[in-house]
Amino acid sequence: MGSLTLPTIYFSKEDLKPGTQAWVSTCKQVCHALEEYGSFVAEFNKVSQDLRDTIFTTSEELFDLPLEVKKLNISDKPLRSYHCTKIIHESMCIENPDTIQGIQNFTNLMWPNGFDAFSESAHKMAQIMRELDRLVTKMVFEHYGVGKLYESHTETMEYSLKFSKYKEFEHIDGNIVSLPGHTDHTFSTLLLQSNVNGLEIQTKDGDWIVFDPPSHSSFIYNAGDAFMVWSNDRIRPCFHRVKIDGSKTRYSIALFTYNKGVIHTPDELVDDKHPLLYNPLDHLEYLRLLQWKLRGAAQKMYYPIKDHCGV
């Protein structure tokens, strides 16, 4: 397991402009990684060390708030409210974190007197992550020959910024799986983790690769279930888990991308070699059903999207 690594792709190259050689080869690298792993490490140098430090320091303060305050983080949309399992893992979500209003709605609940360092860094981080997510989407669409659909697709996307904490615990023999293996129910997920590793990605052969970020501005990009539907199975959703030894508290921040409407596989991605595999997917309806099916389940279990909208 130690020798396996995920591909690392650089998104801050000066000449990375549509139409250039660098652009075309990066599009190819992105699609190859998504077809093979459903995942890759994304280097994007717009994140300064200072922004990274601020967002993780203020996330500690977020999780240090009293439980009754954290429980105010509720949403009428599925899987976006305060969540806590066995006290070890907690998560909270900001809806529409790329807008000032979205950030303020959340901050006002958590800190009625305001907390500028948190709101400014969360907003900035969400915007950087959204930019990177869109860049990846554009590259994938172009590579598969449907670049003309990128703008209309982008208009139908919405975002949620998820903060997770995996608490330190008394050391036991070996590591424990703190978040069981799953694919994300998103279109895509971009994640930044604090200085404690733990996220692992499963390969097609069943091996696990540890996400070990090469720099302070390394994200991991994971394709979600909805991207598989869109791509007619070209893109593989990334199966991952979090495994930690409990010696240090771990934090992560993830941008979850969802579609506000119905996702259709583009006609261009259907041919004799690739017959249509999915009916149109109403993303929110799928999430609602999923939340209902998972209710009361002890573990975050698996509800294959193929069972939901497979042809």
Ligand SMILES: O=C(O)CCC(=O)C(=O)O
């Ligand atoms: O915290 C992490 O590294 C992963 C979180 C995750 O997989 C999830 O929230 O779906």
Ligand SMILES: [Fe+2]
């Ligand atoms: Fe996940």
